[in-house]
Amino acid sequence: MAKKLYLDRDGIINKQIPYVGTLERFFWHYEIIPIVKYFKEKNYKVIVVTNQSGIERGYYSLLDFYKLSSYMINFFLKHDIEIEVRACPHLPEKNCFYRKPNIGMIDDPRDKDDILIGDKELDMLTAKKGNITKRWLISKDISSKYASKIYKSHKELLKDLGIYDNFSESDYC
Numbered sequence: 592m593a594k595k596l597y598l599d600r601d602g603i604i605n606k607q608i609p610y611v612g613t614l615e616r617f618f619w620h621y622e623i624i625p626i627v628k629y630f631k632e633k634n635y636k637v638i639v640v641t642n643q644s645g646i647e648r649g650y651y652s653l654l655d656f657y658k659l660s661s662y663m664i665n666f667f668l669k670h671d672i673e674i675e676v677r678a679c680p681h682l683p684e685k686n687c688f689y690r691k692p693n694i695g696m697i698d699d700p701r702d703k704d705d706i707l708i709g710d711k712e713l714d715m716l717t718a719k720k721g722n723i724t725k726r727w728l729i730s731k732d733i734s735s736k737y738a739s740k741i742y743k744s745h746k747e748l749l750k751d752l753g754i755y756d757n758f759s760e761s762d763y764c
């Protein structure tokens with residue numbers, strides 16, 4: 592069973608703005624590429640877990656979401672990284688098992704080295720409920736009851752992994 596690196600999407604892979612449904616609203620956090628590469632080299636399987644209630648709200652369609660996902664998947668592939676994308680399109684009030692902080696998008700069994708990286712307490716709570724012990728929050732402005740580590744920025748995480756010096760945004764955009 593491969594170790595898993597779970598990534599929230601909005602705020603971790605792309606910049607946090609509300610309801611990113613199309614490419615015009617998708618702006619990379621390019622640091623995520625070397626971060627993911629680092630874990631890929633350690634044989635992690637990479638899984639994006641994202642709440643996408645914007646679909647059921649009608650802000651964008653499932654097809655828009657697929658197009659954006661396929662763009663993202665291909666961008667990672669260009670850097671030799673295979674990712675899987677899991678999403679819940681439902682409204683919060685439906686309390687879908689797949690919508691974070693429920694744990695439907697997290698695999699069972701878990702490996703003790705599994706990691707979940709997110710930018711919201713909701714992500715940390717999902718990881719906690721899913722028995723993932725490495726719960727890494729990237730946020731400059733929130734505190735967390737459930738995070739096991741807090742980074743103020745993607746760059747701080749790069750530094751912690753020891754790969755900051757090699758990072759140059761122009762390698763990726």
Ligand SMILES: [Zn+2]
Pocket residue numbers: 679680681687688689690
């Ligand atoms: Zn759902």
